[in-house]
Amino acid sequence: MSVLRFDNVSKRYASGREALSEVSFEVGAGEMLFVTGHSGAGKSTLLKLIHLSERPSRGAVLFGDRNLLKVRGRRVALHRREVGVVFQDHRLLTDRSVADNVGLPLVLRGERRADTGKRVRSVLDRVGLGDRAGALPGQLSAGEQQRVGIARAIIAEPRLLVADEPTGNLDPTLSAEIMALFESLPERGTSVMIASHDLALVKRMRKRVLVLNQGRLVDDIRPEDLAE
Numbered sequence: 001m002s003v004l005r006f007d008n009v010s011k012r013y014a015s016g017r018e019a020l021s022e023v024s025f026e027v028g029a030g031e032m033l034f035v036t037g038h039s040g041a042g043k044s045t046l047l048k049l050i051h052l053s054e055r056p057s058r059g060a061v062l063f064g065d066r067n068l069l070k071v072r073g074r075r076v077a078l079h080r081r082e083v084g085v086v087f088q089d090h091r092l093l094t095d096r097s098v099a100d101n102v103g104l105p106l107v108l109r110g111e112r113r114a115d116t117g118k119r120v121r122s123v124l125d126r127v128g129l130g131d132r133a134g135a136l137p138g139q140l141s142a143g144e145q146q147r148v149g150i151a152r153a154i155i156a157e158p159r160l161l162v163a164d165e166p167t168g169n170l171d172p173t174l175s176a177e178i179m180a181l182f183e184s185l186p187e188r189g190t191s192v193m194i195a196s197h198d199l200a201l202v203k204r205m206r207k208r209v210l211v212l213n214q215g216r217l218v219d220d221i222r223p224e225d226l227a228e
């Protein structure tokens with residue numbers, strides 16, 4: 001079964017701007033793919049529909065067999081537990097330690113902070129920050145902060161991770177490190193969807209690419225279709 005399906009999805013903002021027009025695609029379990037397109041093409045809007053920061057104007061978004069149109073009220077928080085989100089600007093709590101930031105999704109779902117330590121340590125080790133658990137986000141480099149954001153997004157083992165320009169502020173070496181981290185997720189059961197306008201990066205990764213242009217899905221390129 002697919003993890004995610006867009007069925008003729010359109011999104012018109014209150015301003016009248018149609019950010020997405022009749023977009024349809026499907027994401028399989030364990031798939032990693034990119035969404036690309038020029039500024040304003042609709043990439044962020046598409047990701048927002050998945051974590052329910054926005055709602056479609058027409059069409060349906062299905063997460064597994066769940067129609068997101070029907071997810072309202074308290075169920076929104078339950079849905080978000082299954083979708084990890086990584087933002088370009090990290091959105092970390094600056095007055096909390098790295099470990100507290102990373103453990104937050106578990107605490108929000110009702111686990112006691114005292115019980116989360118082992119998983120926090122394990123995920124920090126995975127992102128290479130095992131020795132920075134006690135630091136405050138402001139004491140970390142941009143790349144390290146981004147890895148904290150990723151650790152927070154994956155600690156609850158989401159079925160899907162969506163990332164909006166996750167390497168936007170990072171140099172090429174750090175970008176490559178972050179991408180390697182994302183690449184390791186599908187084998188652990190998390191599908192990964194990354195919005196990026198960095199075409200060089202997207203090409204290098206040789207993954208499936210959805211191309212948006214003025215809100216329309218104009219291409220769906222599979223790695224096997226790419227010329228050598």
Ligand SMILES: Nc1ncnc2c1ncn2[C@@H]1O[C@H](COP(=O)(O)OP(=O)(O)OP(=O)(O)O)[C@@H](O)[C@H]1O
Nearest residue numbers: 013015017019038039040041042043044045046197
């Ligand atoms: N909250 C909003 N209200 C009105 N219009 C919006 C809103 N958010 C986005 N838009 C418009 O919708 C279109 C798509 O925006 P979106 O942010 O999805 O594009 P994007 O491809 O992510 O762009 P960028 O690469 O610059 O982040 C743009 O024309 C944008 O101005």
